Amino acid sequence: MKKIITILVLGGLAWAGFQYLQQNKGPEAKRARIVPNVVVATAAMQAVRDEVEALGTTLANESVNITAKVTEVVASVNFNDGDLVAKGELLVQLQDAEQRAKVTVAKVKVSDHQRELKRISTLVTNQTVAETERDRLQTAIDTAKAELEQAESALRDRRIVAPFAGRLGLRQISNGALLTPGTSITTLDDISSVKLDFSVPERFLTDLIPGKDVEASAVAYPGELFIGKVLSVDSRVNPATRAVTVRAEIPNPQAKLLPGMLMKVKLIKQSREALLVPESAIIPIQKKHFVYLVNGYNRVEQRQVTVGLRKRGWVELTDGIEMGEQIIIRGILKVRPGDEVKPEQEEHFGRHYDDNGETAA
Template sequence: MNKIIITILAAAAAVFAYQQFDTKQAEIKRPKPIPNVVVANAKMMQVRDEVEALGTAKASESISVTAKVSEVITALNFDDGDLVKQGQLLVQLQDTEQQAKVREAKVALQEYMREFDRISSLVLSKTVAETERDSLQSKIDAARASLDQATSNVADRKIVAPFSGRLGLRNVSLGSFVTPSEQITTLDDVTKIKLDFSVPERFIQDLQEGKQIIAETVAFPDKIFKGTVTSIDSRINPTTRAVTVRAIVPNDDYKLIPGMLMKVNLIKQSREALLLPESAIIPIQNKHYVYLVNNENKVERVAVSLGLRTRGWVEIIDGIQVGDPVIIRGILKVRPGAEVTPEEAERFHFALKGNVESAV
C-alpha cells in the first residue's frame, strides 16, 4: 500500500515539474512587450526674461467734476457712465442774473462806442478837446472789462467736459443747490490706461522707456493686455527699495477700469532658445540627462546643460540639437538601450509666463 502511494506522489511530482518547465520555456520564447513612450522634438522658441510685479490701473486723464460757484442746477445733460466728448455741456446752473448783466454791459459798451465816434469827428474839427475823447476811451475800456466779467460769470455756470471720456455716477439731481466742494460726478479718459508698478532696484539697469509689458487681471483671466513703458520715477522708495515704473496700455474696448489690480510682467529681453518640457529632464546627482530615441527606436541617454527655466519649460544649452526626439512621458518604463514604440506628443501650445529663473 505504501509503495502505491509513493508511486502516485512521484508521478504527480513529475507532472508538476514538467508543467513548470513547460511554462518557463513558454515565457522564454514569448517576447517582452515593447513599451510605448511619448516623444517631443526639441524646438527653437521665443523665451522671455521677465520681472513680475503688481500694478494699479489709472485713467490717462481723470478729474472730479465740480462747480466753480454755488448755484442751483437748472439742467442735467448726462446719465451714469455716459461717454462724452470734449466741450460737451454736462450741467447748466442758474444764470438769469448773469445773462442780464451781459446784456447790460453790451448796451453800455455800444452807447460809449457811438459817443466815441461822434466826438472823434468833433475833435478833428477842433470843436471838442482831445481830453474828452480820451476820457470816453477809458469808459469804453471799462465797459469792455465789465462785459468780459459778465460773460465769464455766465460761462462759470456751464459745466463742460474738459476732455473726452467716460463719466462716473451722477451724485446730484435737477434743482439741487451745488457748491464748489461738492462732487457732481467723475470723468476719466480710459482709452489709454496708465499702469504704475514697482520694480526692485536691482533691476534698474534693465529698465528703459520703450520696454514691453504684458498684464493680466482677475476680471478677465483669459485676456492678455500689452503695453509699453513710458516713464520711470526719478526716485527709489527708501522703504521698499523699489522704483515706480509707468506703462501705457491701450484700452479701446474700455474693459480696464481705473483702480484695477493687475499682474505685470516686464519683458527685460526676448530671444530664441532651444527648449524642452521639464518632464524630459532626468536629474542624477548634480548632472542632468534626457532620453533620446534613435533611428532604430532604441533609447539613448544624453547629458545636457541647462539654461533658463520657466513654468514647465527648460532651456537646453548643450547636448542635443533641434529636432531631436526626446522622451517626455514614459521615462520610468525604459532604460538606455531598450527598444521603444515612440508616439509624437500632441501639438502643444507654447506660452512662457512669469519670471525666468536660473537653472539649478
C-alpha cells in the same frame, strides 16, 4: 561505444527539453519581449523671455472730479450715470438770468461809448473838441469791455461742461440743488487707454527703459492678455520696499479696464529664440543634467546637456542637443540606454502605460 551512445542520448534529451521550454514559455517570458512605449518631443527653437512679475493697479489716462466754481442753484442736469461724453459737452446748467442781464448791460455800454467816440472823432480832428474828451471816451470803452468780459466769464461759470472726452461716474446732484464750490457733481475718466502702476525691485533698474513691453491680466477677464508698454519710471526708490514704481500704458478701446483694478503684470526684459524642451525630459544626476534620446533605430541614447533659462514647464538647453532630435518626456523610468522603444509624439487619450510598456484601456 556505450559512452558515446550515452552522450548522444543526453544531448538529445537536453535539446528536446530546450525546445519544449521555448514552445511553452509562461506570460512573464512573453512580457519580457514587449517593446515599451515612450512619449517623445521634438527639440525646436521657441521664443523665450526674461521677465519680471508684479502686481499693479490701473489708473485712468485722465481723471477729474467735476465740481462747481460758484454758489448757485441747479437749473438742469444733462447727463446720466455712466454716459460717454465729448469734450465741451454741457453737463449741468446753473441758474444764470442775472449773469445774462449783466452781459447785456455791458454790451450796451460798450456800444454806446463806441458811438460817442465815433461822433467826436471828427470834431477832435478839427480841434473843435479837446483831445482829452476822446481819451476819456476811449478809457470808458476799455472799462466797458472789461466789464463785459467779467460778465461773460460769470455766465460761463454757470455752464459746467466736460473738460475732456470720457465716461462719467455716478450722478451726485439733482435739479434744484444748491451747489457750492467743491461740491462733487460726478467723476469723469478718460479710459480710452489706462495707466498701470506697479513696483519692481531696484536690482532691475538697468532694465527699466520706456518702451519695454508688458503683459497684464485681470481676474475679471480670465485667459485674456492686455498688451502695453512702459511709459515712465519713477525718479525715486521706495526706501522701505527697495522698489521703484513703473508706469505702463495699455490701450483700452473696448473700455474693459476700469480705474482701480488689480492686475498681474509681466515686464518683458528680453525676448529671444532658444532651444526649449519640456522640463519632464531633464534627468538630474548630482550637478549634471541628462536627457534620453530616441535615435533613428528606435534605441535609447543618454546625452549630457547644459541647462539655461527655466520657465514654467520648460527648460532651455544651451548645449548637448540639436534641433529636430527626439527627446523622451514620458516613460523615462521604464527604459535604459540601449533599449529599443516605440516612440509616440503624444499620449493618446484614455491610454495608460504600465511599467513594461503595455497599454490598457
